[in-house]
Every structure is written in C-alpha cells, then in structure tokens.
Amino acid sequence: MLKLNQVSARYNILTGYVKAVDKVDFEVRRNEIFGIAGESGCGKSTLLKVMYDLIDYPLEISSGSVEVHTTGKKGEPVVYRNGEIHKSWWKDISYVPQGAMHVMNPVTRVKHQFFDTISKFHGVKDKRTLEHEIVAYLKELDLPPDVLKAYPHQLSGGMRQRVLIALATFLHPSIVLADEPTTALDVVVQRGILTMLSQVQRKLQNSMVIVSHDMGVHYQITNRMGIMYAGQLIEVGPTEQIFHAPQHPYTKMLIHALPKIGDNSQKEGIPGTPPSLKNPPSGCRFAARCPHATDVCRIVEPERVTVGEGHDASCHLLL
Ligand SMILES: Nc1ncnc2c1ncn2[C@@H]1O[C@H](COP(=O)(O)OP(=O)(O)OP(=O)(O)O)[C@@H](O)[C@H]1O
Secondary structure, rough: EEEEEEEEEEEOOOEEEEEEEEHHHHEEEEOOOEEEEEEOOOOOOHHHHHHHOOOOOOOOEEEEEEEEEEEEEOOOOEEEOOOOHHHEOOOOOEEEOOOOOHHHOOOHHHHHHHHHHOOOHHHHHHHHHHHHHHHHHHHHOOOHHHHHHHHHHHOOOOHHHHHHHHHHHHOOOEEEEEOOOOOOHHHHHHHHHHHHHHHHHHHOEEEEEOOOHHHHHHHHHEEEEEEEEEEEEEEEHHHHHHOOOOOOOOHHHHHHHHOOOOOOOOOOOOOOOOOOOOOOOOOOOOHHOOOOOOOHHHHOOOOOOEHHHHHHHEOOOOO
16 A cells, blocks of 8 residues: 655755645555546656655655555565665566656566566576566466567567566565556557556556556546646545546546547547646646636635545635
8 A cells, every 4th residue: 555645845956946846645545456647747756756756856755654564574564655666666566657658678588587577676586497487477467478588679569668667576575556558559559568467466466557648548547546736636535426426626627528439529638737836836736728717716725625535625615
C-alpha cells in the first residue's frame, strides 16, 4: 500500500519555485490499479517521482510525507518513508518512466540491463540461474526470450515498453508506478501494453499506479483514479463514478470532451489555460476557467468533500 499525506513538492528555479504538487493526499490500496489523469503540466509526472522518492535538485518535497507499506522477510509489516524509499526500489516498489528509449542504455544488450539492475538491487545470483528465471518470466509475459540479445534500438517502441515493464516487475514488487506507458504508441500496440499491465497486476495482486493524460486508458484499466489540476488532486474516486457521475466542474468538462460512439455532436476543449504554478491564484485554481465560479471560488480554497463512497472532490458548489 502507498500513502501520500498532504504532500507538496516544488522545483527550485532562479526566480523562486514552481509548486508542481500541492497538498496531495490519497492512498493506493493493495490489489488495484489507480490512475492519475490531468492536462499536460498539471504535475502528474512530478507526483510519480515523489511517490518513488526520486527527488533530485531542483525538485524537493516541501511538506507532507509518502509511505510505502510492505512486508519484511518474515511477513512482518515494514514502512518506508520518503528519504528511505530507495531501499525498497525494484523489490517493493518499481517505476516505469516515460519514454522507454531514453531510459534504456543504448549500447547495452537487454540481457545485461536485466543483470545489472537485478544484481544491483537484489544481490548477485548465479548468472545462469538468473538467466533461466528471466527467460521463464519473459515467456510468462508472452515475450520472446530473443529480446535479451537485442540492443534497445533493435526493438520496436512497443517491445521496448514491454521489456521495461517485465524488468520493473521481475522481482514481484508490491507497488508498480508507470508514467504514460502508452504515449507515442499506435492504438493496437497501446492495447497490448494495457493488457500486459492488467495481466501483470492480476498475477502479482499488487498495487499499480498509471499516469496518463489519456482518459481512455483510465477507463480501460484503472479501478480508481484521481484527477489533477494545477498541482492539486481535485477529485478522487472509483473510475466508474468518475466517468458516470463526475462532481468537479473540471472533471465534468474532461468527461464531456470525450468522443462517444453514436454521438456526432461537436466536441470542444476546455477554454482557457491552467494557471502558472509559480504564482498559483488564491481560491480555487480552476475558478478562472469554471463557468460556475462565484466570488468565494476566487478567494477561498475549496475543501475536500465526500460526495459518494470513496469519492471525494474539492469544489465550493458541493458544500
Ligand atoms: N526540472 C524542472 N524545473 C522547473 N520546473 C519543472 C521541471 N520539471 C517540471 N517542471 C514544471 O512542473 C510542472 C509540472 O510538470 P510535470 O512534468 O510534473 O507535469 P505533467 O502533468 O506530468 O505534464 P506532462 O504530461 O506534459 O509530462 C510544470 O509546470 C513543469 O513546467
């Protein structure tokens, strides 16, 4: 289980800070796929880095905490907090970053990338035994063992993404984080990647977090999801509820902008642009684009309201 307690994170820039994540609070339960959606620049990738504790200058956590709850060798409960989550990388929590080509070493065969990563984080094993285990795992995931002999550039984009997912899940971590796992892939390949992620999650019965700007991805594979706007989590709930009974005006506009079979009406984007994260406005950050905004929205930050079972949203209209 992964728990975020009112976490804020920011980038140091010459003229101040970019407050990319603001007081985000939710948990990812065992045995579920949790989605994080929102427009480009709203802080999704930064939030994933915060969850993985991949905090390097200029990024810093300014307040709040992240907890990874897992079990030790004898089945005892163990909690890693931000600052120490790296001790549980690959074994308990793993991360599939955006852009499979850039994260793989271009001059190293896939096999050595598996060996290097696994031995670094899990102690060295007899190489032949390890190779047998890797081949068996690839076969389980319907990947040809020949990929091990390839250099990353010799694989298609979809195959590289599958290899990364296999690498990230080889040690059966209880939490897997994936950043835009289907972006820049064609529709058929995207479907294959989503099927693979669902299969792996069902097999490991673990927690998976998928960041995607594509609401279709969330509809297809997530159980619960959170909507981010300008660094804040403005709605969280079961995916079905988010799609069928969205509560925040921003979520409603996101859902209404989606094409539907049999509906030929003209779809419009959400007018306006998100606010700067350097100087975010007071009150509700969506107020300037919200058709229902009143004076209070522009002055007072809305509190989180429970609107259904496990379904919360932050909007003055709901109070
Ligand atoms: N290294 C950095 N230094 C300063 N600001 C940054 C840095 N990286 C990201 N940001 C800013 O932080 C904010 C959140 O960015 P982030 O990449 O997390 O958003 P995102 O929702 O994942 O967007 P995208 O889908 O385009 O990747 C943006 O305003 C972005 O410009």
